[in-house]
Amino acid sequence: MSIYLSIIYLIATVTFIVGLKNLGHPATAKKGNLISALGMGLAIVGTIVLTENEISPIIYGLIIGAIVVGGIIGWVIAMKVEMTKMPELVSLFNGFGGASALLIGLVEFNKNIGVAEADKASAAIISTIISAIIIGSITFTGSLVAWAKLNGSMKDLRLPKYNLINNILFLILLAFAVYIVLIGSDSSLLIYVLLVASLVYGYLFVAPIGGADMPVVISLLNSLTGIAAAITGILYGNMVMLVGGILVGSAGLILTFAMCKAMNRSLASVIFGAFGGAEAVGTSTG
Amino acid sequence: MNQFIEFISQNLELIYILILAIFIGVELIKNVPTVLHTPLMSGANALSGVVIVGAIIVMLQSDPENYLALGLGFVAVVLGIINVVGGFAVTDRMLQMFKKKK
Structure with missing residues (x-):
């Protein structure tokens, strides 16, 4: 450089x-x-x-x-955009940022397909690529769902036992990612399965959460996009991406907690509670 | 496992920077007034668009014949720059509104 x-x-x-x-x-x-x-x-x-x-x-x-x-x-x-529609727009933009990170991850993974054994990326590099794909995908669909909900075009979706389903899906996702790294796979099929599973998880993660809690969720997803940017920064040894991404990641997380506090809610109750439909409306705007 | 230890030893500086940046981020946002939560979220969102630098690097590194990489890179740059430009512009509008109210 x-x-x-x-x-x-x-x-x-x-x-x-x-x-x-x-x-x-x-x-x-x-x-x-x-x-x-x-x-x-x-x-x-x-x-x-x-x-x-x-x-x-x-x-x-x-x-x-x-x-x-x-x-x-x-x-x-x-x-x-109208002033009142700004939070949902932030969410939409954030989803685009996540999508950008996941596309970068896909291109970098593709570079590894069909090359000689000696030229293959190390397990550490593959894990950064895979983390970028997973986090980017979750923020992409998650932010789109948050956008659609604030828009009013999507209702809350609560599968029975959705917390259990989501957590199990997340664990499977993690195990699958570890598996791809460990076997040193360069199969594009596996990576697309991982991609689809992450996209679905992002959807299911935000789908049950009520509209009043959306700003908190958007802030959390925003923090995740920062982390995805930082991970791609590690991939390229690029300092501005690394520091910029981590700043957003940590500042976004602190902001998420501050927003929860302003609403008198805990982050756990926002994510796992999923009853923020009506009662939190009055306090959330503050 | 050895590979990971090797990765850490090769990127020790990176890891120092990473940890320091985490603490800076926390310190910067501590004790922010509630009214600024939404603009701050929007501003941080624009900053996370820094991922566009990676998207540009993807395109700069790809072979002109590799249509898949170029295509994905192109979409990544478009989405990234929407995040950046839109993010900063919306934050600016929010803060403008905020100023008028005061």
Whole structure:
């Protein structure tokens, strides 16, 4: 990696920390948001411009095309949405971030398929890839469900004994992931089964939770997206992703607890209680 | 198991940074006023869009002939940048509203 890019990542990382700090105080919050946005822009432009590989113009074109298309979509949605619909929009955006992490994981796993034994990624690398896929998938479907619920387009779904079902599914998911790492599998079938199972788990995880508790769940899923970003950061040895992701991960988790406290609820009762339909409405907005 | 110990010893610096960053994140958010919870969540969400850097790296590293990797990378970049741009823009709008009320 070029030294200039490393310096840019360093600057971006500092802007994330300063930005988050400023976001925590009413007087400086707007400035804080701008500072982090600036740092993010620097990191993105730097990554594209300061690469040392020989890049074909087609790929450059595709990257810039993707950024222009996505940037316009994101900007238009953000500007058009009504004030009252903002929390659900945050959830939708968060789901996109999770999907991005899971796609990165899939591409990296595919690189491992059909290569010679000596070139295969180590078990440690495979576990980071698989964690990115699992966490990215859970946040993707989970955030979409949260978005749909706040939207009013989805009702609470409570299977009988849903807590038991969810926890068992989660354990199976973990065991399956460990199994893939241990046998050093490069089968794309196994990874797609894992992908689908994680997507289903994300759905089932959020589906029983009542609408009033959704902000807490969105904050939790947001924290998870940060962790997924950090994991992909480890994969590429990329500091800005690692630190940015972990900051969101830990800050998001603390924020989740703070939101629970503001609602007089425990995180466990939000996730496993699933009765937040009516009674918590009054206190949740605070 | 040996592989994991090897991984840890090779990435010791990374692990130090990881642990320090966890504590910074906790300290930054401690004692935030309740009114700022939602904008803060939105701002943190925009930050988690940093995953787009990885999506760009995926595209930069892929072979121009590898359509699957390029396609997935393209979608990852689009979704990531929506998260970033949309996230920061929505946070800004929220804070604007917040200022007017004061």
